[in-house]
Amino acid sequence: MNSNHPSNQENKTKPLSVAFLLSPDFTLSAFSNFVDALRLAADDGDFSRQIRCKWKVLSYNSQPIRSSCGIEISPTADLVEPGLFDYIVVVGGLLHSGKKIAPPLVSYLKKAAEQNVPLVGVCTGSFILARAELMNGHKTCVSWFHHQQFEAEFPKLHVNSDSLFINDGNRITCAGSAGVMHLAAHIIEKHCGKHEASRALRIMLEEFPLSEKTPQPQPFIKNKISNINVNKAISLIERNISTPLSIEEIANKVNLSHRHLERIFQKEIGMSPAEFSIKIRINHAKNLLINTNSQVSFIAMECGFLDTSHFSRRFRIEFGKSPTEVRKEAILKHGKK
Numbered sequence: 001m002n003s004n005h006p007s008n009q010e011n012k013t014k015p016l017s018v019a020f021l022l023s024p025d026f027t028l029s030a031f032s033n034f035v036d037a038l039r040l041a042a043d044d045g046d047f048s049r050q051i052r053c054k055w056k057v058l059s060y061n062s063q064p065i066r067s068s069c070g071i072e073i074s075p076t077a078d079l080v081e082p083g084l085f086d087y088i089v090v091v092g093g094l095l096h097s098g099k100k101i102a103p104p105l106v107s108y109l110k111k112a113a114e115q116n117v118p119l120v121g122v123c124t125g126s127f128i129l130a131r132a133e134l135m136n137g138h139k140t141c142v143s144w145f146h147h148q149q150f151e152a153e154f155p156k157l158h159v160n161s162d163s164l165f166i167n168d169g170n171r172i173t174c175a176g177s178a179g180v181m182h183l184a185a186h187i188i189e190k191h192c193g194k195h196e197a198s199r200a201l202r203i204m205l206e207e208f209p210l211s212e213k214t215p216q217p218q219p220f221i222k223n224k225i226s227n228i229n230v231n232k233a234i235s236l237i238e239r240n241i242s243t244p245l246s247i248e249e250i251a252n253k254v255n256l257s258h259r260h261l262e263r264i265f266q267k268e269i270g271m272s273p274a275e276f277s278i279k280i281r282i283n284h285a286k287n288l289l290i291n292t293n294s295q296v297s298f299i300a301m302e303c304g305f306l307d308t309s310h311f312s313r314r315f316r317i318e319f320g321k322s323p324t325e326v327r328k329e330a331i332l333k334h335g336k337k
Contacts, residue, residue, distance in 0.1 A: 015042070016053045016191040019077075019085040021109070023128060024099035026091045028067040030123040030176045033204075034089060037184035040200035041192055052192045056080075060104040068093045079104065082112035087172075087187065092124030095149060106132050116170055122183070123176030130154045134171070141166035143175040144216055165212045175216055182210040210291075229254045230268045233261060237277050241284055244304040247273050282318045285311070289323055290330040296323050 018038060022031060035055055042053035059065070059075030066072050082088060090101075090109070113119060113134050121129045126142050127150065129135050139158045142150045147161040160166060165174035165183040174183045181204055189197035189209070201209055225231050232254045236245060245253075250273060251261040265273045285303040288294060294302070300311035315323050 015051065016188065017085045017087075018053065018055045018187075019082070019088045020055065020057045021088065021090045021101070021105055022057060022065040022067075022073060023091060023093050023101050023125070025066065025068045025097045026093035027123040027176060028069050028071055030125075030174075030180050031067075031073070031091045033178065033180040034091075034122065034184045036204065037181045037188060037200045040203050041188045041196040052196060053188065056085075058108075060102060060108075068097075079108050082108065082117045083115045085112075085117060086191065087118045087120050088112050089120040089122060090125035090128050091122055092126065092128055092176075095124055095127065095146065100131070101128055109134060113170070118170045118172060120172045120174070120183075122174045122180050126150065126173040127153070129171070129173070130157060135173075138171040139166050139168045139173075140171075141173040141175055143177075162216060163212055164210055164214045164216060167212055178206075179210075179216070181206060182214070183212075185209045186212065214291075225268055227264050227268050229256055229261070230264055233265070233273060234276070237273070237280060240304075241281055242302055242304055244277055244281070278314060279318065281305070282315055285315065285323070286319065286326060289327045296327075299323070 016038070018034075020031060020035070038053040038055050039048050043049040043051050056077040057065075057073060057075045058077050058079055060079050062075060062078070064072035064074045088109070109119060109129070109132055119129060119134060121127075121135075121140075123143070124146060126135065126140050127146075130140065130150070130153070135154070135157055139160060140150070140154075141160050141163055144161040147159060150157075150159050161175070163175075164179035165172060165186070167186070172183065172187075174180055181201065185197040185201050186209070188200060197209060225234065233250050236250050236253055247261065248258055251258045254261065256264075262272055265271065265276065269276060271279070281303040285299050288299045288302065289296070292299075296312075297308045300308045303311070305311035305314070312322055315321075315326075319326060321329075
């Protein structure tokens with residue numbers, strides 16, 4: 001990083017300065033989680049003054065930028081000198097819409113890179129940086145949901161979908177969603193202090209910060225399923241984790257017989273619908289044990305188990321350890337309290 005860059009100056013009173021570039025059809029939650037963490041760390045009380053942190057939404061034409069959910073955000077500044085910012089955050093969005101950021105924004109990002117301003121890609125912002133050839137020689141973090149697409153488009157780049165985010169020199173990339181607030185807290189802690197970062201997360205109802213090495217929750221089935229009825233059945237199971245449907249109910253909803261549903265499940269994923277339902281609920285429970293402080297009894301009910309003892313037995317069969325043991329290991333590994 002350039003020794004003259006603002007983030008390396010020893011002036012502790014200088015606020016953290018962040019610029020946002022929003023892509024067409026950007027993901028609103030990725031932007032809002034980041035900027036809200038900055039807002040909460042920037043001021044005491046609930047005044048939202050830009051004291052410890054400052055932020056701007058940049059644009060080359062002053063037009064509102066439409067998010068993927070239809071809500072528009074108005075820019076607050078033109079493409080001012082990139083060296084004025086400690087970070088420039090690129091917020092990506094829908095890949096299949098075919099919309100790309102405008103050439104002036106690509107030129108601006110390249111100018112920022114030449115000045116050694118750290119570039120941050122959140123959600124599919126990593127694709128935007130890679131398309132601008134700004135991720136060459138850097139590790140890239142993407143969501144597991146977009147891993148194959150990134151790998152296919154950029155076969156020469158090193159891509160990772162295991163971690164929440166990756167800090168690799170002057171490039172930081174984040175899978176998106178809730179992980180963005182933890183990335184923001186990581187940056188806030190570096191520039192403003194641990195107290196400010198922790199306080200922002202607590203107000204956002206996150207009890208503790210997650211490090212960049214925290215694993216992303218992974219899908220239970222990673223391989224693509226070709227049978228449309230199996231996909232429909234999987235979707236029904238995933239949407240009803242707390243109150244599991246019977247196999248008969250699932251078969252009826254996808255207009256198949258119980259036996260035929262069993263056969264195609266076995267062919268596609270190598271297990272019965274009932275086995276799949278148990279495994280996906282157990283895996284969801286493991287994520288809750290690792291990433292929340294909810295009681296084991298609550299997690300058992302949340303994952304569709306009638307009692308804690310039944311849940312614990314199934315959990316030990318699946319992972320060889322009790323729920324309590326898995327939680328203790330996570331606490332030791334990640335330093336959670």
